[in-house]
Amino acid sequence: MDVKDLEVEYVMPNNIKVKALKGVTLSVSKGDVIGIVGESGSGKTTLAMAMMRMIKPPSIVKGSIIMDDDIMKMPLSEFNKRYRWVKLSMVPQASQNVLNPTMRIADHFIDTAKAHGIADKGEVIKKAEELLSLMRLDPHRTLRLYPHQLSGGMKQRIMIALAILLDPEIVIMDEPTSALDVVTQSSILDTIKELNRKLGLTVLFITHDITVVPRVANKIAVMYDGNIVEYGPMTDVIHEPKHPYTMSLISSTPTMNTKLSDIVELHEIAQIGENITGCSFWPRCPHRMDRCKYEVPNYVMVNNTSVRCHLYERTN
Numbered sequence: 001m002d003v004k005d006l007e008v009e010y011v012m013p014n015n016i017k018v019k020a021l022k023g024v025t026l027s028v029s030k031g032d033v034i035g036i037v038g039e040s041g042s043g044k045t046t047l048a049m050a051m052m053r054m055i056k057p058p059s060i061v062k063g064s065i066i067m068d069d070d071i072m073k074m075p076l077s078e079f080n081k082r083y084r085w086v087k088l089s090m091v092p093q094a095s096q097n098v099l100n101p102t103m104r105i106a107d108h109f110i111d112t113a114k115a116h117g118i119a120d121k122g123e124v125i126k127k128a129e130e131l132l133s134l135m136r137l138d139p140h141r142t143l144r145l146y147p148h149q150l151s152g153g154m155k156q157r158i159m160i161a162l163a164i165l166l167d168p169e170i171v172i173m174d175e176p177t178s179a180l181d182v183v184t185q186s187s188i189l190d191t192i193k194e195l196n197r198k199l200g201l202t203v204l205f206i207t208h209d210i211t212v213v214p215r216v217a218n219k220i221a222v223m224y225d226g227n228i229v230e231y232g233p234m235t236d237v238i239h240e241p242k243h244p245y246t247m248s249l250i251s252s253t254p255t256m257n258t259k260l261s262d263i264v265e266l267h268e269i270a271q272i273g274e275n276i277t278g279c280s281f282w283p284r285c286p287h288r289m290d291r292c293k294y295e296v297p298n299y300v301m302v303n304n305t306s307v308r309c310h311l312y313e314r315t316n
C-alpha cells in the first residue's frame with residue numbers, strides 16, 4: 001500500500017476548517033507491522049478512517065492510497081465490495097464496546113460474513129473456530145457466549161478475529177491495547193506478532209504509547225500535527241531518533257534509571273485551528289531556528305529513516 005500526500009480537512013460546526021492530515025505519505029510493504037505513534041490529535045485515527053473511506057462530506061479528503069488501484073478515487077460501493085474487510089479491515093478504538101450485547105459471539109461472525117456475501121454458516125463457524133484458537137481462546141465455548149460474559153481482553157481478541165475473518169492483506173488496529181491491564185496488553189501484543197508471523201498479516205498498529213511499539217512492530221511512523229515527521233526501521237528510530245519530537249516522545253517515557261535532566265521539556269501546545277506557519281512543531285521545539293517559523297521542512301533521508309526537519313536539510 002502506498003499512501004501519498006493524504007490530506008483531510010474537517011469543517012467544524014462554526015465553519016472553522018481544521019486540517020487533520022497535512023499531506024501524509026507512507027509506504028507499507030507486505031508483512032510489515034508499522035507502529036503509528038503520536039499524541040491525541042496528531043491525526044492517527046483520521047489516517048485510519050481515511051484509509052477505510054469512513055470520512056464523510058463535508059470533510060474534504062485529498063491524495064491517493066494505492067493498493068491494486070487508488071482506493072480514494074473509486075466509488076464507495078466498489079470500495080465496500082472489493083476492499084472493505086476483504087483486503088483492508090480495521091479493529092476500531094474501544095472496539096470492545098462494539099459487540100452487540102444481544103448476540104452470541106457466533107452470530108457476530110455469521111453476520112460479518114453475510115454482509116460480504118458468504119452465506120454458508122458451517123464454513124463461517126469452522127473459520128471462526130480456527131481464528132479463535134489462533135487468538136488463544138477456547139473456540140467452542142467462546143462462540144456460545146454473549147459479550148457481557150467476556151473480559152475486556154477476550155472481547156479484544158474476538159474483535160481481531162472478526163477483522164481477519166475474510167483474510168485481509170492489511171489490518172489497521174487503532175489503540176488495540178489501550179483499555180487493557182498490563183498482563184493482557186502483553187499477551188495481545190504477542191498474539192498480534194504471531195498473526196504477523198503465521199499468516200503474513202500486515203498490521204498498522206496505532207498507539208499513543210511508544211513503549212509498546214518495539215514489542216510488535218518492525219517499523220515506526222511518528223505523527224505530529226497531521227503529518228508523519230519520522231518514519232523508519234524500529235531499532236533505528238528508537239535507538240537513534242532524529243526528529244526533535246521523536247526525541248521528546250522517547251525521553252518522556254523514563255525508565256527507573258532516567259535522570260530528570262535527561263527529560264526533554266516541550267514548550268506550549270498550539271490550539272486546534274491555530275494556523276502555525278513553517279514547521280508545525282516549532283512552538284514546542286527545543287532546537288527551533290528562525291527559518292523553522294517560516295519554512296515547511298521537506299522529507300530528508302538520514303540513513304534509513306525519513307525525517308521532516310530543517311536540522312537535517314542543513315547538512316545535505
Ligand code: SF4
Pocket residue numbers: 243244245279280281282285286287288289292297308309310311
Ligand atoms: Fe524543530 Fe525546526 Fe526541526 Fe521543526 S524544523 S522540528 S522547529 S528544528
